[in-house]
Amino acid sequence: MKPDESLFKTHLEEAPFQSGADSGKWGLHGETKGIIWPHPILWVRADTAIVHAGKIFFRFTVDGYSAAAPTACPWDIEKGMRLDSSLWPRVAGKFARVFRLDWNGGIALYAPCDRMAMPGHEPWQQQFPFWWWQPHFTIVKYLEFVHMCLNPIRYETNPA
């Protein structure tokens, strides 16, 4: 097993990933030994107003992990192919463009932690320093970002 695969699988066993998995925020589809490297499939919980099923799968590409940033594409787990555009999340607000379909053929997320989106968007490094991928990050950083986009906090009433 190469170092990138070994490190990725180690991070899946560590507390930050496991904690999120235990609380239902995300998870690995299948077992660790079933990962077809470098394309693990993970899911992220989503507000049902954004993703009807309440969770969405992503096919990641993580070769060179974690020196290289991951990239991920919404995935149809039953058909084994890119999720149809009509089923992509419809996110409102400041992260609406993360799931844009009119960029790069709709094969990756328009995100400051995605390897496909980072080149050419260097200003994001200052605008999103918390999310701009760094080699010491783990896959949890990417999952946290996606989870945040898909689960906006709703305040239903005005404060007293």
Place this chain on the structure above:
Amino acid sequence: MKEIDIYVHTHEGADPKLVKAAEDSSVQQLIDTITAASGLKSNPDEKVLLFLEDNDEPLETHRKLSECEIRHRHHVHCHRCHRIMVSVFYNEEKHTTFPPSAMVKRVLKWAIKEFKLTPADAADKILVLQGSAKDELQLDAHIGSFARPHQCSVNLCLTAPVEVHG
């Protein structure tokens, strides 16, 4: 003797660590395990407290973990401070205290209410460490993880992220 894994939060970063403990061990034994592996205790006489996640009062140290409802993969917080003074800046400053085990989402909800934000204004707000915009506080993190053990305070800013665009 059954062994369980416990998510332990401390002042050493926002991410928890998994710590193994015997199910019938005491709170004090768990504290000793945690402090032996961290910089939490600079001398043997210092008192270190253990909280259940989001609980206001520390656990009694003579009690067994099972008596305190600490089960496999539950979250606890270990800290020297009983309360954390949290100051939040948003045009003006508001402050109150929370236990170290308070989740950031609880602090954020308090701040939203304290500053009387409308639901629309509140929707995209986040908390960051004052003077360090790159340190965005995740909702599941514990507020005690951002307070140094000898300070028992943390200064935050309520802000909104910029929009993702090209």
